[in-house]
Amino acid sequence: MNNQSDEKLLNDVLRFQGEEITGSLLYEKLAKECKDEHNAAVLFDMAEAEKRHYAFWKSISGQEVAPSRGRIMFFTLLAKVLGLTFTLKLLEKGEEVTAADYARVASIHPGAEKMGEEEEQHEDALLAMIDEERLSYVGSIVLGLNDALVELTGTLAGLTFAFQKGKLVAVSGIITGIAAALSMAASNYLASKAVNDPKAKKAALYTGGAYLITVILLVLPYLIVPQTGFWIYASLGITLLIAVGIIAGFNFYVSVARSEAFKPRFLEMAGISLGVAFLSFLVGLLVRSVVGAE
Numbered sequence: 001m002n003n004q005s006d007e008k009l010l011n012d013v014l015r016f017q018g019e020e021i022t023g024s025l026l027y028e029k030l031a032k033e034c035k036d037e038h039n040a041a042v043l044f045d046m047a048e049a050e051k052r053h054y055a056f057w058k059s060i061s062g063q064e065v066a067p068s069r070g071r072i073m074f075f076t077l078l079a080k081v082l083g084l085t086f087t088l089k090l091l092e093k094g095e096e097v098t099a100a101d102y103a104r105v106a107s108i109h110p111g112a113e114k115m116g117e118e119e120e121q122h123e124d125a126l127l128a129m130i131d132e133e134r135l136s137y138v139g140s141i142v143l144g145l146n147d148a149l150v151e152l153t154g155t156l157a158g159l160t161f162a163f164q165k166g167k168l169v170a171v172s173g174i175i176t177g178i179a180a181a182l183s184m185a186a187s188n189y190l191a192s193k194a195v196n197d198p199k200a201k202k203a204a205l206y207t208g209g210a211y212l213i214t215v216i217l218l219v220l221p222y223l224i225v226p227q228t229g230f231w232i233y234a235s236l237g238i239t240l241l242i243a244v245g246i247i248a249g250f251n252f253y254v255s256v257a258r259s260e261a262f263k264p265r266f267l268e269m270a271g272i273s274l275g276v277a278f279l280s281f282l283v284g285l286l287v288r289s290v291v292g293a294e
Helices: 004-033 037-061 069-082 084-106 111-129 133-163 166-194 200-224 231-257 262-291
Strands: none
Touching (some): 004 069, 084 111, 133 166, 231 262
């Protein structure tokens, strides 16, 4: 690889080397921090595979490549916050380009094609073997999150136009939200218990927790933004933006972790939440007009 015409190929090989050694150290670090023995074993296997890939690329380039410490720190933190499955799926998406590049390098180095196939097969096997508790409760989280978004955006919208007093809207929203969170958690617990689900308590906690966190985020603008004149409507606008942000963030998480399409889920959830909010605007105006609330 001393010919200048091979410079681009050399750069590609060095890039592959960097990704492989970074991946190896990352998987090893995640394995050491993983409390689940099964998942830790899978991660150690993946780390070893990445080391073999690194050795292959090194045999072509004849050079050592340093890992990306920043990338390792970022994905380690991401795994702690958002879970192992989401982090690994996100890594997989980033490596799809690498798998495609293997084919191009394979025209000159046939062994690269085998590396590309092994990369894809090993990752699929890895992701299929990972067993993470939090993903088994996605349904419970969706229940709490979606219900809070639909109910509270509508409630806050209606109260904003009916009362036009920020603190009153905030207090009403908090009381309604806490009561609804407890009600949702209790309902989920009883429903799960009725079908003898051994995880009924945890499912209820995930539902109630998701609902309560959403309530806090949606009510926050009414507690921070000045509540005079135009600003109360600005608070509502910020609340709706937060709602859309929550919907986008959650659906991105689920789409990555479960390998599902993001756009249909996002549009459906956002459409329902904002549609209910809009109808509640009208109800709020109607109530204010009929009752004469000032």
